[in-house]
Amino acid sequence: MEVITGGDFKRMVSGAYSEFLLEYEEINALSAASGTHTLRTMGAAIMPLRKATDSGIGGLARRIATAAIFGARGNSGVVLAQMFRGIAAGLAGKYEATSSEFGKAFQYGILYAQRVLPNDFRDASFVQTAKAVAKGAYHAVRAAKPISEILETALRSGERAALDSGGDAGAFIMCCFLRGCLRGLDGNFVSPAVTLSLTRVPRPTLDEVKPYCVRLKIKNAKADVPELKRQMHDLSSFSIVEQTSGVIEVHLHTNCVGQVIEQVLGWGSLKDVKIINMSESHVLASDSLMKVAALAIASDKAEARRLQEAGASVIVMGSATESPSVGEIVGAAHSDLATSYVLFASSEEYHLVFRQAKRLLGSRVELVLCSSAAEVIEELKKFSAAND
16 A cells, blocks of 8 residues: 655645746736745745654644644635645644545645635635545545545646636646645656746745744843843744843744743743744733734835824735735734734735634634725724724
């Protein structure tokens, strides 16, 4: 019986990333920015593979899914991340997987991707293609085909569905992903290192996620606070280091929890250590300055000022063509500014990103999904009037 290893899965994911490197501009031509958002989500997904010591397929799949979910950008990126999440759920606890087990995990991935789409989601072609792919994969799994044939069957089914739907961006993305996985499994793909020599290609190092929120206190601290701040800043995307009454409080977002703990152990006795994986559903901390705050997206400083004047307390930079990631939204809500947040989306390209952020942050977050910046300004004014 064929066995799929962690190394096989690494090659598949690398092959998918390489395929998007080659095709993302064509996807952009079908739907503005969808190719870039998909590529950057894939970039976030592959970054953990550089340092991964776990060779088991289940552990690697979970690492990739965590990074993809937190690094997802735009509607297309969120759908792709959910596919990785479903695959990881199907491979959980496995060191290796048979072709049948992997085929079923892939079907999980399709199911998770479909579930994240609301009923009114416009890209119906993705749903149609995903259903065709899942059906093709199902029959190949039932026939006990090797994994390469399962992927080939799924790809052919997807390509036929894409032709029937007119070849929209969603269908193209699904087929591109499958083609890349198949080429990666066979070792027949363009090395990312070669393609990254092109200056126009977004570099995946810029999309490395830091999904762990770490809070701790250092008692009887002998630390040099400025030096500790510098060290914590180098290990995080967000950090606060404050000293009060002989106790140093640390709050940061990082992807290397062990290194953070190792760094601070030499500064004094640790207490009240709390670690949250922000890429999974969790509860926000309640020790905040405000009861409720508004969060909005600004494309530049001028728009940020207009949003603040209208009532936004938290600004995340981004645009419809450069969507902020789920991690940037969730990380901003972990700044301890407010107990609850209202998130204002000014573009339909943010809608799935905001929905995913709410899934992670829970009931203390509400969404106002708009389609333009002007609409957000009007809604922010209503929010401000209600809180005055």
